[in-house]
Amino acid sequence: MSENPKKKFLYINRKAPYGTIYALESLEVVLIGAAFEQEVSLAFLDDGVFQLIEGQNAADIGMKTFAKTYRALGDYEVRKLYVEKESLAERGLTAEDLMPIVYEDEDEDYAEKPSIHFVERAEMARLIGESDVVLSF
Amino acid sequence: MSENPKKKFLYINRKAPYGTIYALESLEVVLIGAAFEQEVSLAFLDDGVFQLIEGQNAADIGMKTFAKTYRALGDYEVRKLYVEKESLAERGLTAEDLMPIVYEDEDEDYAEKPSIHFVERAEMARLIGESDVVLSF
Amino acid sequence: MRFGIVVNEGPYTHQASDSALQFARAVLAKGHEIFRVFFYHDGVNNGTRFTIPPQDDRNLQRSWSELALTRNIDLVVCIAAAQRRGILDANEAKRQGKDGDNIAPGFRISGLGQLIEAGIQSDRLVVFGD
């Protein structure tokens, strides 16, 4: 693909984890997509914000707790996770309810920096409007 | 089954037709179930009320217009269709927007009688509470 | 008590099959009886033996098959729903001129009447879906 300029990929996550497979299989696309060296952003809004909740444990429903994969995203150069503030507030959640997700900034002596950015709805709308490819599942 | 007393079956229809198959496949259960000579009622609430809209034509989306099957329910001894008034009102619908569904009353010289009964939400709740088996799809 | 269980969604995509399986095990653990598990809509997709879930994930088809074979639970896949979605046993494949089948051990294909019968014969019918 090197002859093409990079495209801005936006993954929209609007569904809760475990009740359906969309969150998990969306994450699998993100991981594979990372190898293509495009500009990648993840948007979490509506029930998608539940994907990032701290303390998930799916053992007793017989499923894999795949939440830790979000923490590994930094290693895949996926460092822009946008969480909509209004979606959190409506669900009684705050930033402290989410797991910390960080990446190591190689330009600043591998300092750990937060991957999660909290944005207002209007900012989320602008993010969509600046993307080249919007993937929703 | 003749050794058993009749059971009251209630089919709950809450989904719009065509966008998903639930309305159609639910109707297929009702038709098969009619042969078992149980007491059958159908409840239409939430988007399920759209199943009964007059004038459906699915030709241009490549599907079968199965709406006419509801009109045949009387011949299968399925004569109690309860439609929730609040669900209609919320969607901007009135009784006139629905197809007429009737049955022939063999006790009154085969006079045509309406199968659809419009009920308030509280009455719908009572119907559920009086059923033996509730089927939702 | 005697239970009927209905599964309306396929494996993995929705939690319905997982929930139904856990519920079925709890029913048996409590000493109750399961008259039948009926698979309808996309639920018929639980009955294919062709699934290969990731090594570190659960295998829903195998769990259902085990329940059928070790606890003698009747697992019925609706024939009409199965035909629409490509679930076949050897008989159906032959009758329909298909060159193979994919039904899993412990599942049988039958008509919708089996669902109504489950409603009649069970003390409680519990439905899992989308």
Next chain:
Amino acid sequence: MRFGIVVNEGPYTHQASDSALQFARAVLAKGHEIFRVFFYHDGVNNGTRFTIPPQDDRNLQRSWSELALTRNIDLVVCIAAAQRRGILDANEAKRQGKDGDNIAPGFRISGLGQLIEAGIQSDRLVVFGD
């Protein structure tokens, strides 16, 4: 213009496959190009040749296969999603020790990279789902 199309749901249960098919036909009728149709999640179930829809209903698998064979459209079924749901071609069946396969003509099984590539190579990516 060049289009990529994504289908996230199986045939018949959700309208996604119907909508995608009608959209694909309209794209071609307008003289545009389809780079690829990618089947993900339950969308992989569109690619089984075992479906037998009722006589008076549409046959979605056959319509997709025809589009692939007559218009040379690339239909890709995601391998990871397909394994979870029991969609196999002969190679996969052999590799995984399964006793049969069910992939329909015109469909091929490949990796998720094909979806990303469709996003990169297409002018527009259009997603159909639940």
Next chain:
Amino acid sequence: MSTLHTVNKSPYERVSMATACAHVLPGDAILMIEDGVLGARKGGAFAKRLAELDGAKIFALGPDLAARGMKATDLVEGVEIVGYDGFVDLTVAHARVCAWL
């Protein structure tokens, strides 16, 4: 002759939980399972709706809560946690089960 109502979807995504709440009778119970347990979170917009519900007990399935990182202290007051065995007991204790799919 009460009813056990099961709800498996988030009230923030679908109308099913609101509809279930609007159709309970005194003595009925609501059991939140799968993504339905998300409706039990304290401080959420749906919590008010649950609080208004009287005459019906509310239960949430523990394994589904745990999967979604929800602890007992996260729940609206009055919501009782049960396991799959408790789910079975609830179906026995009520005369019928109505699934709000």
Next chain:
Amino acid sequence: MSTLHTVNKSPYERVSMATACAHVLPGDAILMIEDGVLGARKGGAFAKRLAELDGAKIFALGPDLAARGMKATDLVEGVEIVGYDGFVDLTVAHARVCAWL
């Protein structure tokens, strides 16, 4: 560089159409397809929400309207009906498509 937003679910069942409406920018368009067209009905509770939307055009897919028994006169004012060919034209006229699944 506007966006075409597609919505395929009834606003009376799911939140997706409300969310789509809350994320449009001036110049964007919303296309209702499948069960999404149910949101276009005049007199429904969601009609008010659509009327408040300004700066974005609203389209509904004709074949999906017909399937659901909806005529042009049933629709909220300003909703424009297109066919599958018009759907294709809309994707071309906008820079990207955002599906609110």
